[in-house]
Amino acid sequence: MGKPTGFMEYDREDARAIEPKERIKNFNEFHIPLSKERQQIQGARCMNCGVPFCQAGMNIMGMTSGCPLHNLVPEWNDLVYTGNWEQxxxxxxxxNNFPEFTSRVCPALCEAACTCGHWEDPVTCKANEHGIIENAYEQGYAAAKPPKVRTGKKIAVIGSGPAGLAAADQLNKRGHSVTVYERDDRVGGLLMYGIPNMKLEKWVIDRKVAVMKEEGITFVTGTNVGKDVKSSKLLKEYDRVILACGAKNPRDIKAPGRDAKGIYFAVDFLKATTKSLLDSELKDGSYISAKGKKVVIIGGGDTGNDCVGTSIRHGCASVTQLEMMPQAPAKRAENNPWPEWPKVLKTDYGQEEAIAVFGHDPRIYQTTVKEFLKDKNGNLCGLVTVKLEPKRDEKTGRVTMTEVAGSEQKMEADLVLIAAGFLGTEKYVADAFGVDLNGRTNVATAEGAYETSVKNVFAAGDVHRGQSLVVWAIREGREVAREVDESLMGYSYLEVQ
Structure with missing residues (x-):
């Protein structure tokens, strides 16, 4: 431990965010990292705990506490402090195969479980991780390292999101020949087209993919497996197939008037903006524009927040975010002790920007849509909302949000974005390979395993576990790689954690 008293001597200092009214002028990342010297001081704040909850990644009360990748957080915090950046x-x-991604988009489960954070402010683990990986690229540590020996085994990975990329990266290191199939025109899955550019600039993905190509991985874009390429062809040409194609079946809002023009799924809205931004800096007009519109976003999670920030950058006239659940408390409740994930109010970048531009938080809690209103031409012109309240079922004990009678209100809207999550894998992918699905419409496997009901076909990431975090996708990618490697070679030395 480099600085035993560091957590008492130094205050938390994180990367500075550009002011909301300035950063909404573009779609660039808006955090300014600390200098290496100041980042080293932040590394000194790590307590090097006897029990480092930050890297535990365990389930407590149905929520993950600490990093699911089991990152060696205290070790690299200390190495940052001592200036040993390469180590x-x-x-x-x-x-972690992709700290360049997680250090930008992860909600920092490690920091929520930090022992230092139990008493004061947690260590800046996420910012320290960002400093480590960006320095590695600058100094050449992150350069391509192709395997010296090839096994002759061939693996197809379907989907180039974090799970597919992690599996490909691990199996390629082992010496297997890996081909990644992606139906979109660019590699990255939801990293590319689901996460807005201001959270993860796309050159960051391209930089890593270029390294992976140099290491020998083949990427095939614009190819929709199950439609453009038959599964039988892949099963014949490859020794193993990994399904890592995400949970891209969006949850809909079934209400009268749903057919009105002007209602879109959030993922389509975000993808169209990013693609147009990359293709033409939004000059081609081939995206769903929120400019001058009264925008209502259904869903209070991260995707809903991304829609808020994107709509503001378009130049929307107003933006409202509807959240079904009650507002979370400002501080931990007594029944939510550390090191559980803190169920507290989070005001994210999009909401900060809405407050700066419109003078108020865009979120309305315990509210949902009861009806979409349309004009004589079928265009969306408003909606009817209804308040919700939590009620406990006396028989099951389950709490559900139920409508409050007589609480209906009309709201103007000419653009609605549905950010209500995802239901599971798209059916045509499962049908193409004939794999079984579980009750949540995810690809079924034995507990703790990744092989599907079809021999030599494996599944990992959101298609396997349902909608989740990038860190969980990377972990599943690493674990499925090890299982595939063992099935091919009879043993594996690929590290999982």
């Missing part, structure tokens, strides 16, 4: 990178890469 810090080596320790980080032992557990």
């Amino acid at each position: 810090a990178y080596n320790r980080l890469k032992k557990t």
Whole structure:
């Protein structure tokens, strides 16, 4: 431990965010990292706990506490403090294939479980991770390292999101020949087209993909497996197939007037903006524009927040975010103790920007849509909302949000974005390979395993576990890679954690 008293001597200092009214002028990342010297001081705040909850990744009360990748957080925090950046990178890469992604988009489960954070402010683990990986690229530590020996085994990975990329990266390191199929025109899955550019600039993905190509991985874009390519062809040409194609079946809002023009799924809205931004800097007009519109977003999660920030950058006239659940408390409740994930109010970047531009938080809690209103031409012109209240079922004990009688209100809207989550894998993919699905419409496997009901076909990531975090996708990608490697070689030395 480099600085035993560091957590008492130094205050938390994180990357500075550009002011909301300034950053909404573009779609660029808006955090300014600390200098290496100041980042090293932040590394000194790590307490090097006897029991480091930050890297535990365990389930407590149905929520993950600490990093699911089991990142060696105290080790690389100490190495950052002592200025041993290369070794810090080596320790980080032992557990995380893509710190360039997680250090930008992860909600920092490690920091929520930080022992230092139990008493004061947690260590800036996420920012330290960002410093490590960006320094590694600058110094050449993150350069391509192709395997020296090839096994002759061939693997097809369907989907290039974080799970597919992690599986491909691990199996390629083992010496297998890996081909990744992606139906979109660019590699990255939801990293590319689901997460807005201001959270993850796309050159970051391209930079890593270029390294992976140099290491020998083949990427085939614009190819929709199950439609453009038959599954039988892949099963004949490859020794193993991994399904890592995400949970892209969006949850809909079934209400009268749903057929009105001007209602879109959030993922389509975000994808169209990013694609147009990359293709033409929005000059081609081939995106769903919120400019001058009264926008209502249904869903209070991260995707809904991304829609808020994107709509503001378009120049919307107003933006409202409807959240079914009650507003979370400002501080931990007594029944939500550390190191559980803190169920507290989070005001994210999009909401901060809405407050700065429109003078108020865009969120309305315990509210949902009862009816979509349309004009004589079928265009959306408003909606009817209804208040909700939690009620407990006396028989099951389950709490559900139920409508409050007489609480209906009309609201103007000419653009509605549905950000209500995802239901599971798209049916045509499962049908193409004939794999079984579970009750949640995810690809079924034995508990703790990744092989599907079809021999030599495996599944990982959101298609396997349902909608989740990037860190969970990377972990599943690493674990399925090890299982595939064992099935091919009879043993595996691929690290999972």
